[in-house]
């Protein structure tokens with residue numbers, strides 16, 4: 001892990017949950033997308049964020065990784081308040097949280113190995129040979145050690161996703177955020193990615209926050225699912241996917257989870 005000493009005046013320091021979102025309001029100008037959203041994510045959980053198009057899934061994720069500033073509310077990562085931190089303190093918090101942000105985030109001009117070494121060059125004190133060693137270990141963790149010297153464009157879509165995950169793992173993060181990791185993948189490759197997520201979560205006790213609307217993925221990887229709704233501008237359900245499918249009183253929730261069971265038109 002990177003240096004993750006608590007910031008001063010941090011009442012939640014060292015406390016679980018690993019992520020705490022408190023009364024978060026997200027807006028683009030006057031367009032309020034989410035209002036007063038609160039939830040917690042315990043260490044080691046795989047949480048999926050789901051909901052219809054435009055309900056604010058990516059917006060929520062972007063706020064949690066510091067790409068957007070909330071209109072209101074607070075976000076705590078590992079006991080450190082992201083929303084109160086500025087400058088180097090903010091960069092330090094973010095550097096300790098790996099972000100694999102879809103395949104497009106890989107640099108096409110660099111090899112797979114160089115992509116994974118990049119965060120180590122930016123945020124660690126390691127010398128180049130040590131960076132390479134760590135990067136090769138991360139590539140092995142995602143099953144890409146044979147492809148270290150390939151250009152990223154030479155990889156298949158599924159391999160690019162795995163390379164992005166290896167790069168996000170470079171700094172030994174506590175949390176990995178993934179935005180629609182199975183987008184554009186065929187069902188078999190998508191299932192392989194789910195298996196990787198599960199393996200990493202168990203082997204490394206990693207916490208995953210994954211935006212996805214793939215039912216197969218949700219049922220495979222999620223300890224809990226958090227469902228957003230565009231009209232409500234907030235959370236309409238949180239729980240185990242099976243419970244949401246079988247027992248939730250809100251038909252918008254059960255309809256989402258049962259959509260694969262309907263007769264195809």
Ligand SMILES: Nc1ncnc2c1ncn2[C@@H]1O[C@H](COP(=O)(O)OP(=O)(O)OP(=O)(O)O)[C@@H](O)[C@H]1O
Pocket residue numbers: 028031033051052053054055056057058059060
């Ligand atoms: N950078 C931005 N500037 C202005 N409005 C934005 C911006 N990003 C998103 N929005 C708006 O915020 C709302 C939520 O968008 P968001 O991308 O978070 O939804 P989503 O649930 O991830 O949708 P999808 O499943 O279609 O990707 C939408 O109405 C969208 O138009």
